[in-house]
Amino acid sequence: MSAHVLMLSSSRAGEEEYLAHGKPHILAHLDTIRDILFIPYAGVTISWDDYTQTVQAALPECTVTGLHTLADPVLALNNAYEKKQAVVVGGGNTFHLLATLYQLALMSPIKQAVAKGVPYIGWSAGSNICGTTIRTTNDMPIIEPPSFDALAFVQCQINPHYSNYQPPGFNGETRDQRLAEFTVLNPHTPVLGIREGSALLLTQDTLTLKGKSGVIFLGDTRKDMYEGDDLSQFLHQ
Known part of the structure:
Protein backbone atom coordinates (compact mmCIF):
# COMPACT_ATOMS: atom_id res chain seq x y z
CA MET A 1 0.00 0.00 0.00
CA SER A 2 1.38 3.42 -0.95
CA ALA A 3 2.01 6.24 1.53
CA HIS A 4 -0.64 8.95 1.98
CA VAL A 5 1.21 12.02 3.26
CA LEU A 6 0.25 15.71 3.42
CA MET A 7 3.14 18.11 4.12
CA LEU A 8 1.92 21.64 4.89
CA SER A 9 4.47 24.43 4.91
CA SER A 10 2.91 26.10 7.94
CA SER A 11 -0.03 26.12 10.35
CA ARG A 12 -1.02 29.62 9.25
CA ALA A 13 -0.97 31.64 6.05
CA GLY A 14 -0.77 35.38 6.61
CA GLU A 15 -3.15 36.59 9.32
CA GLU A 16 -5.53 33.62 9.09
CA GLU A 17 -6.69 31.62 12.07
CA TYR A 18 -4.74 28.56 13.17
CA LEU A 19 -4.90 25.82 10.48
CA ALA A 20 -7.55 27.81 8.57
CA HIS A 21 -5.86 27.55 5.17
CA GLY A 22 -4.85 23.94 5.76
CA LYS A 23 -8.18 22.65 7.05
CA PRO A 24 -9.74 21.88 3.64
CA HIS A 25 -6.59 19.98 2.64
CA ILE A 26 -6.51 18.18 6.01
CA LEU A 27 -10.13 17.02 5.89
CA ALA A 28 -9.82 15.95 2.26
CA HIS A 29 -6.67 14.03 3.12
CA LEU A 30 -8.38 12.30 6.04
CA ASP A 31 -11.34 11.29 3.87
CA THR A 32 -13.73 9.53 6.29
CA ILE A 33 -11.18 9.27 9.14
CA ARG A 34 -11.86 11.60 12.05
CA ASP A 35 -9.73 10.02 14.79
CA ILE A 36 -6.30 11.65 15.07
CA LEU A 37 -3.16 10.66 16.97
CA PHE A 38 -1.42 14.00 17.43
CA ILE A 39 2.35 14.20 18.00
CA PRO A 40 3.14 17.49 19.81
CA TYR A 41 6.85 16.93 20.45
CA ALA A 42 7.99 19.91 18.37
CA GLY A 43 6.36 22.14 20.97
CA VAL A 44 8.89 23.60 23.40
CA THR A 45 7.41 26.86 24.70
CA ILE A 46 3.90 25.40 24.74
CA SER A 47 2.88 22.42 26.85
CA TRP A 48 1.96 19.32 24.91
CA ASP A 49 -1.49 19.29 26.52
CA ASP A 50 -2.12 22.88 25.42
CA TYR A 51 -0.78 22.14 21.96
CA THR A 52 -3.16 19.20 21.59
CA GLN A 53 -6.08 21.36 22.70
CA THR A 54 -5.13 24.02 20.16
CA VAL A 55 -5.27 21.47 17.36
CA GLN A 56 -8.54 20.05 18.71
CA ALA A 57 -10.09 23.54 18.69
CA ALA A 58 -8.97 24.09 15.10
CA LEU A 59 -10.37 20.72 13.98
CA PRO A 60 -13.68 20.30 15.86
CA GLU A 61 -14.80 17.72 13.31
CA LEU A 67 0.26 10.67 21.68
CA HIS A 68 2.07 11.84 24.82
CA THR A 69 -1.01 10.99 26.93
CA LEU A 70 -1.01 7.31 25.97
CA ALA A 71 0.68 4.68 28.12
CA ASP A 72 2.15 2.88 25.09
CA PRO A 73 2.62 5.22 22.10
CA VAL A 74 4.37 2.49 20.08
CA LEU A 75 1.37 0.21 20.47
CA ALA A 76 -0.97 3.07 19.55
CA LEU A 77 0.91 3.67 16.31
CA ASN A 78 1.02 -0.05 15.57
CA ASN A 79 -2.77 -0.21 15.94
CA ALA A 80 -3.57 3.01 14.08
CA TYR A 81 -4.43 1.36 10.77
CA GLU A 82 -6.82 -1.14 12.29
CA LYS A 83 -8.46 1.60 14.38
CA LYS A 84 -8.84 3.87 11.33
CA GLN A 85 -6.71 6.64 12.82
CA ALA A 86 -4.44 9.23 11.25
CA VAL A 87 -1.07 10.51 12.47
CA VAL A 88 -0.69 14.29 12.67
CA VAL A 89 2.61 16.00 13.58
CA GLY A 90 2.64 19.67 14.52
CA GLY A 91 5.28 22.32 13.99
CA GLY A 92 7.71 23.90 16.41
CA ASN A 93 11.37 23.01 16.78
CA THR A 94 12.44 20.28 14.36
CA PHE A 95 15.46 19.23 16.42
CA HIS A 96 13.35 18.73 19.53
CA LEU A 97 10.73 16.82 17.54
CA LEU A 98 13.24 14.44 16.00
CA ALA A 99 15.20 13.96 19.24
CA THR A 100 12.00 12.99 21.07
CA LEU A 101 10.89 10.60 18.32
CA TYR A 102 14.26 8.84 18.58
CA GLN A 103 14.19 8.87 22.38
CA LEU A 104 10.76 7.20 22.43
CA ALA A 105 11.65 4.76 19.63
CA LEU A 106 8.82 6.06 17.45
CA MET A 107 10.56 6.48 14.10
CA SER A 108 10.02 2.92 12.91
CA PRO A 109 6.41 2.68 14.18
CA ILE A 110 5.51 5.87 12.29
CA LYS A 111 7.13 4.60 9.10
CA GLN A 112 5.40 1.23 9.44
CA ALA A 113 2.03 2.83 10.11
CA VAL A 114 2.31 5.04 7.02
CA ALA A 115 3.48 2.08 4.93
CA LYS A 116 0.28 0.28 5.95
CA GLY A 117 -1.81 3.18 4.70
CA VAL A 118 -2.29 5.33 7.80
CA PRO A 119 -2.71 8.96 6.64
CA TYR A 120 0.06 11.28 7.80
CA ILE A 121 -0.30 15.04 8.09
CA GLY A 122 2.44 17.42 9.17
CA TRP A 123 3.10 21.12 9.13
CA SER A 124 6.37 23.02 9.52
CA ALA A 125 8.60 20.72 11.61
CA GLY A 126 6.10 17.92 11.02
CA SER A 127 6.69 18.31 7.30
CA ASN A 128 10.44 18.80 7.61
CA ILE A 129 10.86 15.30 9.03
CA CYS A 130 9.18 13.82 5.94
CA GLY A 131 12.38 14.38 3.96
CA THR A 132 15.51 12.28 4.10
CA THR A 133 17.11 14.43 6.82
CA ILE A 134 16.34 17.63 8.74
CA ARG A 135 19.47 19.41 7.50
CA THR A 136 17.42 22.09 5.71
CA THR A 137 15.25 23.07 8.67
CA ASN A 138 15.09 26.76 9.60
CA ASP A 139 15.24 25.95 13.31
CA MET A 140 17.93 26.49 15.91
CA PRO A 141 19.59 23.23 17.08
CA ILE A 142 18.47 23.58 20.70
CA ILE A 143 18.94 19.86 21.28
CA GLU A 144 21.03 17.21 19.53
CA PRO A 145 19.11 14.22 18.14
CA PRO A 146 21.08 10.99 17.75
CA SER A 147 20.79 11.40 13.99
CA PHE A 148 19.57 13.97 11.47
CA ASP A 149 18.00 11.12 9.48
CA ALA A 150 14.25 11.63 9.17
CA LEU A 151 11.24 9.63 7.92
CA ALA A 152 12.23 9.78 4.22
CA PHE A 153 8.72 9.61 2.80
CA VAL A 154 10.23 11.66 -0.02
CA GLN A 155 13.78 11.24 -1.25
CA CYS A 156 14.78 14.86 -1.00
CA GLN A 157 15.10 17.67 1.52
CA ILE A 158 12.21 19.92 2.54
CA ASN A 159 12.36 23.58 3.55
CA PRO A 160 9.01 24.73 5.00
CA HIS A 161 8.16 28.44 5.44
CA TYR A 162 10.26 29.12 2.35
CA SER A 163 10.81 32.81 1.64
CA ASN A 164 13.78 34.69 0.26
CA TYR A 165 12.67 38.02 1.73
CA GLN A 166 15.43 40.18 3.17
CA PRO A 167 14.33 43.08 5.38
CA PRO A 168 15.91 46.45 4.57
CA GLY A 169 19.12 46.92 6.51
CA PHE A 170 19.40 43.20 7.38
CA ASN A 171 22.86 41.86 6.58
CA GLY A 172 22.42 38.18 7.34
CA GLU A 173 22.11 35.49 4.72
CA THR A 174 18.88 35.08 2.77
CA ARG A 175 17.14 31.71 2.64
CA ASP A 176 18.47 31.12 -0.87
CA GLN A 177 22.01 31.71 0.36
CA ARG A 178 21.52 29.29 3.24
CA LEU A 179 20.11 26.62 0.95
CA ALA A 180 22.93 27.25 -1.52
CA GLU A 181 25.36 26.33 1.25
CA PHE A 182 23.60 22.97 1.48
CA THR A 183 23.46 22.35 -2.26
CA VAL A 184 27.12 23.26 -2.77
CA LEU A 185 28.07 20.52 -0.32
CA ASN A 186 25.30 18.15 -1.49
CA PRO A 187 24.98 18.90 -5.24
CA HIS A 188 22.94 15.77 -6.01
CA THR A 189 20.35 16.23 -3.24
CA PRO A 190 17.24 18.23 -4.20
CA VAL A 191 15.63 20.68 -1.77
CA LEU A 192 11.95 21.56 -2.10
CA GLY A 193 11.20 25.00 -0.65
CA ILE A 194 7.46 25.32 0.04
CA ARG A 195 5.98 28.74 0.72
CA GLU A 196 3.47 29.38 3.49
CA GLY A 197 -0.01 28.49 2.27
CA SER A 198 1.41 25.62 0.21
CA ALA A 199 1.72 21.89 0.74
CA LEU A 200 3.20 18.78 -0.78
CA LEU A 201 0.76 15.91 -1.29
CA LEU A 202 2.01 12.35 -1.61
CA THR A 203 -0.67 9.84 -2.56
CA GLN A 204 -0.92 6.91 -4.97
CA ASP A 205 2.84 7.14 -5.53
CA THR A 206 2.48 10.67 -6.90
CA LEU A 207 3.88 13.86 -5.36
CA THR A 208 2.23 17.18 -6.26
CA LEU A 209 2.33 20.78 -5.05
CA LYS A 210 -0.86 22.24 -3.59
CA GLY A 211 -1.49 25.93 -2.97
CA LYS A 212 1.04 28.59 -3.82
CA SER A 213 4.33 28.25 -5.64
CA GLY A 214 7.62 26.88 -4.37
CA VAL A 215 11.21 26.46 -5.44
CA ILE A 216 13.36 23.45 -6.31
CA PHE A 217 17.05 23.78 -5.48
CA LEU A 218 19.49 21.29 -7.02
CA GLY A 219 23.20 21.91 -7.30
CA ASP A 220 23.59 25.45 -8.63
CA THR A 221 20.12 25.53 -10.19
CA ARG A 222 16.94 27.14 -8.85
CA LYS A 223 13.61 26.30 -10.49
CA ASP A 224 10.12 27.50 -9.59
CA MET A 225 7.33 24.99 -9.02
CA TYR A 226 3.61 25.70 -9.18
CA GLU A 227 0.32 24.26 -7.99
CA GLY A 228 -0.44 20.94 -9.61
CA ASP A 229 3.15 20.27 -10.70
CA ASP A 230 4.04 16.58 -10.73
CA LEU A 231 7.07 16.20 -8.45
CA SER A 232 7.07 12.40 -8.38
CA GLN A 233 10.69 12.30 -9.49
CA PHE A 234 11.57 13.25 -5.90
CA LEU A 235 10.06 10.05 -4.50
CA HIS A 236 13.02 8.01 -5.65
CA GLN A 237 16.77 8.53 -5.67
Whole structure:
Protein backbone atom coordinates (compact mmCIF):
# COMPACT_ATOMS: atom_id res chain seq x y z
CA MET A 1 0.00 0.00 0.00
CA SER A 2 1.38 3.42 -0.95
CA ALA A 3 2.01 6.24 1.53
CA HIS A 4 -0.64 8.95 1.98
CA VAL A 5 1.21 12.02 3.26
CA LEU A 6 0.25 15.71 3.42
CA MET A 7 3.14 18.11 4.12
CA LEU A 8 1.92 21.64 4.89
CA SER A 9 4.47 24.43 4.91
CA SER A 10 2.91 26.10 7.94
CA SER A 11 -0.03 26.12 10.35
CA ARG A 12 -1.02 29.62 9.25
CA ALA A 13 -0.97 31.64 6.05
CA GLY A 14 -0.77 35.38 6.61
CA GLU A 15 -3.15 36.59 9.32
CA GLU A 16 -5.53 33.62 9.09
CA GLU A 17 -6.69 31.62 12.07
CA TYR A 18 -4.74 28.56 13.17
CA LEU A 19 -4.90 25.82 10.48
CA ALA A 20 -7.55 27.81 8.57
CA HIS A 21 -5.86 27.55 5.17
CA GLY A 22 -4.85 23.94 5.76
CA LYS A 23 -8.18 22.65 7.05
CA PRO A 24 -9.74 21.88 3.64
CA HIS A 25 -6.59 19.98 2.64
CA ILE A 26 -6.51 18.18 6.01
CA LEU A 27 -10.13 17.02 5.89
CA ALA A 28 -9.82 15.95 2.26
CA HIS A 29 -6.67 14.03 3.12
CA LEU A 30 -8.38 12.30 6.04
CA ASP A 31 -11.34 11.29 3.87
CA THR A 32 -13.73 9.53 6.29
CA ILE A 33 -11.18 9.27 9.14
CA ARG A 34 -11.86 11.60 12.05
CA ASP A 35 -9.73 10.02 14.79
CA ILE A 36 -6.30 11.65 15.07
CA LEU A 37 -3.16 10.66 16.97
CA PHE A 38 -1.42 14.00 17.43
CA ILE A 39 2.35 14.20 18.00
CA PRO A 40 3.14 17.49 19.81
CA TYR A 41 6.85 16.93 20.45
CA ALA A 42 7.99 19.91 18.37
CA GLY A 43 6.36 22.14 20.97
CA VAL A 44 8.89 23.60 23.40
CA THR A 45 7.41 26.86 24.70
CA ILE A 46 3.90 25.40 24.74
CA SER A 47 2.88 22.42 26.85
CA TRP A 48 1.96 19.32 24.91
CA ASP A 49 -1.49 19.29 26.52
CA ASP A 50 -2.12 22.88 25.42
CA TYR A 51 -0.78 22.14 21.96
CA THR A 52 -3.16 19.20 21.59
CA GLN A 53 -6.08 21.36 22.70
CA THR A 54 -5.13 24.02 20.16
CA VAL A 55 -5.27 21.47 17.36
CA GLN A 56 -8.54 20.05 18.71
CA ALA A 57 -10.09 23.54 18.69
CA ALA A 58 -8.97 24.09 15.10
CA LEU A 59 -10.37 20.72 13.98
CA PRO A 60 -13.68 20.30 15.86
CA GLU A 61 -14.80 17.72 13.31
CA CYS A 62 -12.12 15.37 14.61
CA THR A 63 -11.20 13.64 17.86
CA VAL A 64 -7.61 14.62 18.63
CA THR A 65 -5.61 12.51 21.09
CA GLY A 66 -2.13 13.59 22.14
CA LEU A 67 0.26 10.67 21.68
CA HIS A 68 2.07 11.84 24.82
CA THR A 69 -1.01 10.99 26.93
CA LEU A 70 -1.01 7.31 25.97
CA ALA A 71 0.68 4.68 28.12
CA ASP A 72 2.15 2.88 25.09
CA PRO A 73 2.62 5.22 22.10
CA VAL A 74 4.37 2.49 20.08
CA LEU A 75 1.37 0.21 20.47
CA ALA A 76 -0.97 3.07 19.55
CA LEU A 77 0.91 3.67 16.31
CA ASN A 78 1.02 -0.05 15.57
CA ASN A 79 -2.77 -0.21 15.94
CA ALA A 80 -3.57 3.01 14.08
CA TYR A 81 -4.43 1.36 10.77
CA GLU A 82 -6.82 -1.14 12.29
CA LYS A 83 -8.46 1.60 14.38
CA LYS A 84 -8.84 3.87 11.33
CA GLN A 85 -6.71 6.64 12.82
CA ALA A 86 -4.44 9.23 11.25
CA VAL A 87 -1.07 10.51 12.47
CA VAL A 88 -0.69 14.29 12.67
CA VAL A 89 2.61 16.00 13.58
CA GLY A 90 2.64 19.67 14.52
CA GLY A 91 5.28 22.32 13.99
CA GLY A 92 7.71 23.90 16.41
CA ASN A 93 11.37 23.01 16.78
CA THR A 94 12.44 20.28 14.36
CA PHE A 95 15.46 19.23 16.42
CA HIS A 96 13.35 18.73 19.53
CA LEU A 97 10.73 16.82 17.54
CA LEU A 98 13.24 14.44 16.00
CA ALA A 99 15.20 13.96 19.24
CA THR A 100 12.00 12.99 21.07
CA LEU A 101 10.89 10.60 18.32
CA TYR A 102 14.26 8.84 18.58
CA GLN A 103 14.19 8.87 22.38
CA LEU A 104 10.76 7.20 22.43
CA ALA A 105 11.65 4.76 19.63
CA LEU A 106 8.82 6.06 17.45
CA MET A 107 10.56 6.48 14.10
CA SER A 108 10.02 2.92 12.91
CA PRO A 109 6.41 2.68 14.18
CA ILE A 110 5.51 5.87 12.29
CA LYS A 111 7.13 4.60 9.10
CA GLN A 112 5.40 1.23 9.44
CA ALA A 113 2.03 2.83 10.11
CA VAL A 114 2.31 5.04 7.02
CA ALA A 115 3.48 2.08 4.93
CA LYS A 116 0.28 0.28 5.95
CA GLY A 117 -1.81 3.18 4.70
CA VAL A 118 -2.29 5.33 7.80
CA PRO A 119 -2.71 8.96 6.64
CA TYR A 120 0.06 11.28 7.80
CA ILE A 121 -0.30 15.04 8.09
CA GLY A 122 2.44 17.42 9.17
CA TRP A 123 3.10 21.12 9.13
CA SER A 124 6.37 23.02 9.52
CA ALA A 125 8.60 20.72 11.61
CA GLY A 126 6.10 17.92 11.02
CA SER A 127 6.69 18.31 7.30
CA ASN A 128 10.44 18.80 7.61
CA ILE A 129 10.86 15.30 9.03
CA CYS A 130 9.18 13.82 5.94
CA GLY A 131 12.38 14.38 3.96
CA THR A 132 15.51 12.28 4.10
CA THR A 133 17.11 14.43 6.82
CA ILE A 134 16.34 17.63 8.74
CA ARG A 135 19.47 19.41 7.50
CA THR A 136 17.42 22.09 5.71
CA THR A 137 15.25 23.07 8.67
CA ASN A 138 15.09 26.76 9.60
CA ASP A 139 15.24 25.95 13.31
CA MET A 140 17.93 26.49 15.91
CA PRO A 141 19.59 23.23 17.08
CA ILE A 142 18.47 23.58 20.70
CA ILE A 143 18.94 19.86 21.28
CA GLU A 144 21.03 17.21 19.53
CA PRO A 145 19.11 14.22 18.14
CA PRO A 146 21.08 10.99 17.75
CA SER A 147 20.79 11.40 13.99
CA PHE A 148 19.57 13.97 11.47
CA ASP A 149 18.00 11.12 9.48
CA ALA A 150 14.25 11.63 9.17
CA LEU A 151 11.24 9.63 7.92
CA ALA A 152 12.23 9.78 4.22
CA PHE A 153 8.72 9.61 2.80
CA VAL A 154 10.23 11.66 -0.02
CA GLN A 155 13.78 11.24 -1.25
CA CYS A 156 14.78 14.86 -1.00
CA GLN A 157 15.10 17.67 1.52
CA ILE A 158 12.21 19.92 2.54
CA ASN A 159 12.36 23.58 3.55
CA PRO A 160 9.01 24.73 5.00
CA HIS A 161 8.16 28.44 5.44
CA TYR A 162 10.26 29.12 2.35
CA SER A 163 10.81 32.81 1.64
CA ASN A 164 13.78 34.69 0.26
CA TYR A 165 12.67 38.02 1.73
CA GLN A 166 15.43 40.18 3.17
CA PRO A 167 14.33 43.08 5.38
CA PRO A 168 15.91 46.45 4.57
CA GLY A 169 19.12 46.92 6.51
CA PHE A 170 19.40 43.20 7.38
CA ASN A 171 22.86 41.86 6.58
CA GLY A 172 22.42 38.18 7.34
CA GLU A 173 22.11 35.49 4.72
CA THR A 174 18.88 35.08 2.77
CA ARG A 175 17.14 31.71 2.64
CA ASP A 176 18.47 31.12 -0.87
CA GLN A 177 22.01 31.71 0.36
CA ARG A 178 21.52 29.29 3.24
CA LEU A 179 20.11 26.62 0.95
CA ALA A 180 22.93 27.25 -1.52
CA GLU A 181 25.36 26.33 1.25
CA PHE A 182 23.60 22.97 1.48
CA THR A 183 23.46 22.35 -2.26
CA VAL A 184 27.12 23.26 -2.77
CA LEU A 185 28.07 20.52 -0.32
CA ASN A 186 25.30 18.15 -1.49
CA PRO A 187 24.98 18.90 -5.24
CA HIS A 188 22.94 15.77 -6.01
CA THR A 189 20.35 16.23 -3.24
CA PRO A 190 17.24 18.23 -4.20
CA VAL A 191 15.63 20.68 -1.77
CA LEU A 192 11.95 21.56 -2.10
CA GLY A 193 11.20 25.00 -0.65
CA ILE A 194 7.46 25.32 0.04
CA ARG A 195 5.98 28.74 0.72
CA GLU A 196 3.47 29.38 3.49
CA GLY A 197 -0.01 28.49 2.27
CA SER A 198 1.41 25.62 0.21
CA ALA A 199 1.72 21.89 0.74
CA LEU A 200 3.20 18.78 -0.78
CA LEU A 201 0.76 15.91 -1.29
CA LEU A 202 2.01 12.35 -1.61
CA THR A 203 -0.67 9.84 -2.56
CA GLN A 204 -0.92 6.91 -4.97
CA ASP A 205 2.84 7.14 -5.53
CA THR A 206 2.48 10.67 -6.90
CA LEU A 207 3.88 13.86 -5.36
CA THR A 208 2.23 17.18 -6.26
CA LEU A 209 2.33 20.78 -5.05
CA LYS A 210 -0.86 22.24 -3.59
CA GLY A 211 -1.49 25.93 -2.97
CA LYS A 212 1.04 28.59 -3.82
CA SER A 213 4.33 28.25 -5.64
CA GLY A 214 7.62 26.88 -4.37
CA VAL A 215 11.21 26.46 -5.44
CA ILE A 216 13.36 23.45 -6.31
CA PHE A 217 17.05 23.78 -5.48
CA LEU A 218 19.49 21.29 -7.02
CA GLY A 219 23.20 21.91 -7.30
CA ASP A 220 23.59 25.45 -8.63
CA THR A 221 20.12 25.53 -10.19
CA ARG A 222 16.94 27.14 -8.85
CA LYS A 223 13.61 26.30 -10.49
CA ASP A 224 10.12 27.50 -9.59
CA MET A 225 7.33 24.99 -9.02
CA TYR A 226 3.61 25.70 -9.18
CA GLU A 227 0.32 24.26 -7.99
CA GLY A 228 -0.44 20.94 -9.61
CA ASP A 229 3.15 20.27 -10.70
CA ASP A 230 4.04 16.58 -10.73
CA LEU A 231 7.07 16.20 -8.45
CA SER A 232 7.07 12.40 -8.38
CA GLN A 233 10.69 12.30 -9.49
CA PHE A 234 11.57 13.25 -5.90
CA LEU A 235 10.06 10.05 -4.50
CA HIS A 236 13.02 8.01 -5.65
CA GLN A 237 16.77 8.53 -5.67
